[in-house]
Amino acid sequence: MSAPIIAIDAMGGDFGPRCIVPASLSCLAESPSLHLVLVGQSPLIDRLVNAHPGVDRSRLRIVHAGEVVTMDERPTQALRGKPDSSMRRALELVRDGQAQACVSAGNTGALMALARYLLKTLPGIDRPAMVTAIPTERGSCLLLDLGANVDCDAEHLYQFAVMGSVAAQALGVARPRVALLNVGTEDIKGNQQVKLAASLLRQARGIHFSGFVEGDGLFRGEADVAVCDGFVGNILLKSSEGLAHMVGTRLDALFRRSLLSRLAGTLAMPLLRRLRAELAPSGYNGASFLGLQGIVVKSHGAAGEAGFRTAIRKAAEDVRQDLPGRLHSQLEHLL
Structure with a gap:
């Protein structure tokens, strides 16, 4: 299987990029096959990445997104009112085949609404x-x-x-x-x-x-x-x-x-x-959204660096196991 490419909503959660970026870079260092796409406000993300010398930039990409979905925001507002949010852009990368999974510590309701809209559910679900x-x-x-x-x-x-x-x-x-x-x-x-x-x-x-x-x-x-x-x-x-x-x-x-x-x-x-x-x-941090035509992992909003690393590892494992593909092949026989 090809190397996992995971899109990270770098602006989500209680601690935002100051927690998520170091956790992402740590996962990048520990897994030579992993590729990450950090999605969010690129000037801030660039500064945080540059503060960690020795990062393998060949396996790291930064995609700018100017808007942030807040933790108390209604899912409908995130769905209709923020087309340039980091959460949406990360999910769009999965939809468009530029990433194989998305990890976010952001608003759970908004993440579910956007994921269902952009990635759709598997047949029968x-x-x-x-x-x-x-x-x-x-x-x-x-x-x-x-x-x-x-x-x-x-x-x-x-x-x-x-x-x-x-x-x-x-x-x-x-x-x-x-x-x-x-x-x-x-x-x-x-x-x-x-x-x-x-x-x-x-x-x-x-x-x-x-x-x-x-x-x-x-x-x-x-x-x-x-x-x-x-x-x-x-x-x-x-x-x-x-x-x-x-x-x-x-x-x-x-x-x-x-x-x-x-x-x-x-x-x-x-x-x-x-x-x-x-x-x-x-x-144990990192909850997978089962039933989507793509891999989405929700990290606890209050997770620190260790917890967010676990969520990224969970997404990488779901990619290696091709979880949506397994579900699709089994569901037609069971539903």
Whole structure:
């Protein structure tokens, strides 16, 4: 496969180009086959790039875009009122074949609206879904949707399950266990949409539907793919990130409480550092928009350099796996 070419919305997120440009250059240095296109206000981007000597400019291009989609902007305004935004220009590069993927830390609603308009959805898919891997006791689980679709019917949940199963296979899971996130594991539990989606999945060929899974079972590793609407998925994701941060803060406080606890903390520090690295949200940053005719990865708006690097790596892996092509070839048999 040819070297990945990724368009970066350099103006998005809470920290903008001062975070995104260094993260991009770091990824460029660590991956000799990677090519990046930084899209945004070129004078500012040029200054930031020039502050890092030794950059391989043969694999880096800067495309000027004069407008920025703000984090609180309505998707309709970004779609109709900002034709020269960095987000739109980055997606247009994917549409026009000048890049194979787009990464943005910008406004999620605007990114979804622009991506659907410019790249279109795959045949058989009504709505794209945001998916990411979350850590579990057994490794990781793909969770979707993460907020792109707040209101979903049973058919949408079924489509998410199909896409999640194909994505898990691309990651090396031979027969992914697909489950619907629910308030209980019994068949009588859940709302009507979840029950109808379960009925569709039980009849589906090529999908290993394992039934319902509760939130605690999700983190025990009882599913390889967990499906829910975007309202539930976003709350679960943000809650788990907050819980991980709270646990780390509490541990720090406990190990500072006395001389003995500080000694215990010193002895446990190597293991604690390893655990923090394994559970850190930055290591799981980057949600792919499944169901589009192109690759789009959404980085957390508050992600720092480490988190944004993870999102770029995620986009490069989706390119190498040809995720839209895999989905297209599988969907016609499953939908």
